[in-house]
Amino acid sequence: MTIPLLKVEDLRVTFQISREGDMPWTKPLQLHAVGGVSFELMPGETLGIVGESGCGKSTLARAIIQMVPATGRAVWEDGVDLLSLSSREMLKYRSDIQMVFQDPLASLNPRMTVGQIIAEPLTTHHPGLSKDEVKLRVKAMMDKVGLLPNQINRYPHEFSGGQCQRIGIARALIVEPKLLICDEPVSALDVSIQAQVINLLMKLQRELGLAMIFIAHDLSVVKHISDRVMVLYLGRTMEVATSGDLYSAPQHPYTQALLSAVPIPDPAAERAKRMIPLEGDLPSPLRPPSGCVFRTRCPRAEARCAADAPRLNPGDHQVACHFPGPLAEFRKAMEEA
Amino acid sequence: MVLSSIDMSALAERLAADEVKGRSLWADARSRFIRNKAAVGGLILLIVITLYALAAAHVSPYAYDTADFMIMGHAAELGAPSWESGHYFGVDNDGFDVFVRTAFGTRISLFVGIVGSAIAVIVGTLYGATAGYVGGRTDQIMMRIVDILLAIPYMFVLILLLVMFGRSLFMLFVGIGLLSWLSMARIVRGQTLSLKNKEFIQAAQAAGVPAWKIILRHIVPNLLGIVAVYATLLVPDMILTESFISFLGLGPAPPVTSLGALIAEGAGTMRYGYLWSLNAPLAFFVLTQFAFFFVGDGLRDALDPKDR
Numbered sequence: 001m002t003i004p005l006l007k008v009e010d011l012r013v014t015f016q017i018s019r020e021g022d023m024p025w026t027k028p029l030q031l032h033a034v035g036g037v038s039f040e041l042m043p044g045e046t047l048g049i050v051g052e053s054g055c056g057k058s059t060l061a062r063a064i065i066q067m068v069p070a071t072g073r074a075v076w077e078d079g080v081d082l083l084s085l086s087s088r089e090m091l092k093y094r095s096d097i098q099m100v101f102q103d104p105l106a107s108l109n110p111r112m113t114v115g116q117i118i119a120e121p122l123t124t125h126h127p128g129l130s131k132d133e134v135k136l137r138v139k140a141m142m143d144k145v146g147l148l149p150n151q152i153n154r155y156p157h158e159f160s161g162g163q164c165q166r167i168g169i170a171r172a173l174i175v176e177p178k179l180l181i182c183d184e185p186v187s188a189l190d191v192s193i194q195a196q197v198i199n200l201l202m203k204l205q206r207e208l209g210l211a212m213i214f215i216a217h218d219l220s221v222v223k224h225i226s227d228r229v230m231v232l233y234l235g236r237t238m239e240v241a242t243s244g245d246l247y248s249a250p251q252h253p254y255t256q257a258l259l260s261a262v263p264i265p266d267p268a269a270e271r272a273k274r275m276i277p278l279e280g281d282l283p284s285p286l287r288p289p290s291g292c293v294f295r296t297r298c299p300r301a302e303a304r305c306a307a308d309a310p311r312l313n314p315g316d317h318q319v320a321c322h323f324p325g326p327l328a329e330f331r332k333a334m335e336e337a
Numbered sequence: 338m339v340l341s342s343i344d345m346s347a348l349a350e351r352l353a354a355d356e357v358k359g360r361s362l363w364a365d366a367r368s369r370f371i372r373n374k375a376a377v378g379g380l381i382l383l384i385v386i387t388l389y390a391l392a393a394a395h396v397s398p399y400a401y402d403t404a405d406f407m408i409m410g411h412a413a414e415l416g417a418p419s420w421e422s423g424h425y426f427g428v429d430n431d432g433f434d435v436f437v438r439t440a441f442g443t444r445i446s447l448f449v450g451i452v453g454s455a456i457a458v459i460v461g462t463l464y465g466a467t468a469g470y471v472g473g474r475t476d477q478i479m480m481r482i483v484d485i486l487l488a489i490p491y492m493f494v495l496i497l498l499l500v501m502f503g504r505s506l507f508m509l510f511v512g513i514g515l516l517s518w519l520s521m522a523r524i525v526r527g528q529t530l531s532l533k534n535k536e537f538i539q540a541a542q543a544a545g546v547p548a549w550k551i552i553l554r555h556i557v558p559n560l561l562g563i564v565a566v567y568a569t570l571l572v573p574d575m576i577l578t579e580s581f582i583s584f585l586g587l588g589p590a591p592p593v594t595s596l597g598a599l600i601a602e603g604a605g606t607m608r609y610g611y612l613w614s615l616n617a618p619l620a621f622f623v624l625t626q627f628a629f630f631f632v633g634d635g636l637r638d639a640l641d642p643k644d645r
Contacts, residue, residue, distance in 0.1 A: 065543055094545035107536035111558040113359055121544035154359035171540070 003077050004040040005179060005211050006064070011037045011072035011083075013056070013063050013235075017286070031285050033059040034070070035235040035293075038312075043077070043178065046205065046212040048226030048243065050219055050258070052282060056235035057215045061181045064213075065097055066090050077178075095125040098172035102184040104164035108156035114167055115152035118142065121175045137174065145170045146200060162193035166200065173204060180205075181213045186221060198225055219262050223247050231255050234285055234293040236309075241317040251317065251324040254278075254294050276327075292322070366562070369639040376635020379628040386625055390447060393440030397425070400437065402592035418613050427613035430606045438599060439617045443625070445595040446576045449509060450629075453575035454568045456514040461521025462564055466556050468522070469529025470548065480526065483519050491516045495578075499587045506589045509582065513575055524567060528560050562640035569633035573626045580622065596622045 012035055016028040034056040041047050049057050063070035064082065074082045082093060098121070101107035108117050118138045122129065129137075139149035145166040156164055165185060172180055182201065186194040202225060205212055216222050222229055222243075229246045231238040231254065239252040250256045257276040264270045278297045283289055289296050295305040300323045312318040370376055394400070418427040418435075426435035468479040495512040502508050532538065533556075541551050580597025582588050588598050596618050603615025 067539065067542060091545045094543065099540065099543045101536040101540060103536055107540050109537045109541075109555050109559070110362055112554075113361075120541065120546065124544055124546050148357075150356050151359075153356050155361055157362070158359060168540075171544075175544075 002042060004075075005043045005045075005077045006041040007073075007075040008040075008064070009038050009073040009075070011060065011063060011070055011074060013059050013068055013070045015068075029286055032288060033068075033235055033285060034063060035288070036072070037232070037235070037237050039230060039237070039240065041179070041211050041213065043211055044205075044209050045228065046214055046226045048222035048229040049213060049215045049232060050217060050222050050229060051232035053217060054282060054285070055232045056285075057217075057232055058183050059235075060232070061099070061183050061213060061215055064181065065094070065099065095121065095175040096177050097179045097181065098175065098177040100165070100168050100172050100180065100182045100185045103188050104161050104168055105156060107168050108164060110156055113153050113155055114142070114147075114159075117156070117167060118171045118174055121171060125175050138170075141170045141174050144204070145173070160193075161189050162196060165189060165193075165197050169197075169200065169204070173208065173210075176208070177210070179211045179213070181215075183215050184217070185214075187216065187218065194221065201225065219247075219258065231258065234283065234288055236293050237312060237318075237320055238294065239317075239319050239321075240312065245317050249317075249326055251319040251326065252321050253298050253300050253323075256327045292320075366639040370635050373635040373638060375631045376639075379631030379635065382624060382628040383632065386443060386621065386628065387447065389621075390440050390443040393437055397434060397437045399424070399434035403433075426617040427611070429602060429614035430609060435614050435617050438594060439596075439621055442594045442596045442599045442618055443621050445506070445589065445593065446579060446597070446622075446625070449506075449513065449579045449595070450572040450575040452510055453513040453517045453578075454571040456510075457517040457521040457571055458564055458568045459518075460514075461518035462525050462557060462560060464518065465522035465525025465527075466529050466552050466560065469526040470533055470552050470556060472530075472533070476526070480523070483522050486516070487519050492578075492581075495582065496585070496587060499582065504587055504590045506593065509579060509589065513578060517571065517575065521564070521567060521571070524563065525560055528563055529556055532556055532559055566633055566637040566640060569629060569636055573629040573633075576622075576625065576629075596625075 013033045015031040015033055017031050018026075018028040037056075037060055039047065049060065051057050059068055062068045064074050066082065066085070066087065070083055072083060076082055076093060076096075080093075082090065085093070108114075112120075115135065115138050118141060119134050122134055122137060135152070139152060142149045142152065147163060147166050147170065151159075156167065159167065168185075180201075185201070186197050189197060198221060201212070201214075204210065212225075214222060214225055226243045228240065229243050230240045231246070231252065233254050239246065239250065239255045241251075246255065247259065250259055253276075257278050260274065260276045264273060276299070280297050283293070283296055289306070291304075291306045291309050292298070292301075293309075295301040298305065300321075302323070304322055310320045310322050312320045313324075418425060424434050424436065426439060429435055429438070464479065464483075468476045491512075495509075495516075498512045499508055538551060538555055541555055546554075576596070579588065579595060580600065583595045583597030584601045586598075586601065588595050591598075599618035600615065600622060603612075603618060606614055
């Protein structure tokens with residue numbers, strides 16, 4: 001069996017929230033943004049992470065590269081726990097893990113030329129490179145992501161959103177990382193541009209043998225690009241399965257509700273579709289429900305759900321639910337009752 | 338690894354294509370500034386005033402520190418401005434040539450203004466950017482120090498300094514330099530706080546760029562617009578402060594002079610029945626102030642087009 005590129009175990013991110021007017025000695029509130037997430041990522045694999053806004057997707061990604069403090073373990077392929085490293089020791093791994101951000105224009109410094117932006121990680125990690133060498137590599141990278149290399153001296157505001165995202169991808173890939181974390185890389189783009197960027201990412205992934213963590217709230221985009229998909233709710237994993245399994249046979253009631261909300265580009269099918277409405281709002285992460293965090297909105301919730309939190313069952317299709325099962329079975333049981 | 342999978346000949350062709358020149362935000366701002374007539378007028382006026390301040394001593398046959406004893410005490414009858422005598426702006430009651438004295442005073446005033454705001458720009462920007470970027474407790478402590486210094490009535494301290502250590506240009510710089518950077522530091526810190534959460538800063542952090550490089554390469558260049566505007570508006574402020582101190586008689590000791598001291602002198606001799614020793618320094622003072630304000634306004638419009 002191959003060694004996973006990254007093995008995350010029980011990763012937790014807790015923010016201390018102090019309110020306006022608090023005295024220095026009052027205890028700050030604890031916000032559990034990510035509450036114990038575990039997963040493995042194989043080399044060359046794409047893991048999609050989906051969930052509502054505020055469920056901790058971005059925080060999880062940022063925790064792995066030490067941009068927010070986290071507890072737990074994130075073991076890199078060489079056996080080193082990334083979360084335990086000091087920022088100096090982490091520097092070595094930063095070129096292996098790169099990130100693509102959500103807002104294409106905001107992620108580029110408006111005062112720098114495209115060439116300077118793309119070269120920054122390269123000159124940071126390989127300070128010995130000559131100017132000509134850096135320029136050549138930047139131009140080659142620009143060509144690779146579908147930008148014209150002769151536009152190296154232009155500024156970000158002279159590019160469209162899709163082109164800016166290509167610049168962001170070029171910047172991430174210039175240091176030849178092993179893992180690319182994409183934090184909603186296409187949600188700020190037009191649908192037609194989304195497809196271009198997604199296809200570019202998939203093409204580059206094949207060519208460079210990249211592993212990817214792909215965060216999105218658009219389920220169809222995630223389905224297209226991911227090998228496996230993880231569903232998060234309130235900072236907890238609800239279901240992890242291969243992309244095909246998860247979309248064809250979701251076991252967790254939350255996943256089923258999410259999937260039922262995906263619009264179908266066919267008016268007849270769209271009208272015939274049965275949505276599963278979720279009741280209530282997302283609970284505050286400051287006061288998560290006891291037991292299973294989804295129980296307050298779950299159609300299957302019973303007394304047991306409030307008492308103990310379900311664990312992910314081992315296997316290929318992991319579900320964290322006391323009453324997992326396909327939707328049809330549940331509907332039948334409901335009608336009989 | 339990246340290069341190997343690329344069709345090299347086609348790539349070479351594309352790489353060899355002429356590089357397109359980009360339009361930086363600075364170039365955009367420059368063209369907006371040039372279209373602003375008031376600002377360009379102010380800039381030209383400033384250049385003229387500076388040239389006058391630097392060159393007048395070489396044009397006029399008189400020196401700033403030697404008096405014409407023939408005229409001393411009889412300025413009202415003998416010292417009127419005239420082209421023939423070489424006293425273009427007249428002679429004051431002490432027998433000094435007003436043309437040369439005003440040029441010298443303008444030079445000192447401009448010098449004080451520019452040095453004062455240069456201190457504010459350098460110290461204030463670095464201090465504010467560091468406080469804002471580092472954040473947390475460091476930020477709290479650094480900004481409380483600024484608050485405390487701002488709470489001191491600075492005109493009072495400045496006057497005390499000049500009385501205790503004697504009237505000199507150096508003391509004036511110390512006094513102004515100590516205080517001018519405080520509000521700059523506050524402005525810069527506020528801007529840094531909003532910049533800090535921008536994604537391009539996070540991208541640099543994720544790439545492993547060290548903090549001091551992030552401050553110098555990403556934060557400071559994005560602050561420069563607002564800093565430039567504030568600095569140009571700070572110069573007339575500094576000139577005003579210095580003139581006020583000089584008007585009170587606490588400015589640099591004669592024969593060194595400044596616009597404020599000259600205006601005080603001119604105002605004092607008004608009762609002798611002539612105005613030329615007041616008019617010249619006053620006119621240059623007002624023109625300098627207006628010119629700086631117009632340039633500052635023009636810069637603000639040019640550098641921050643959203644904020645009009």
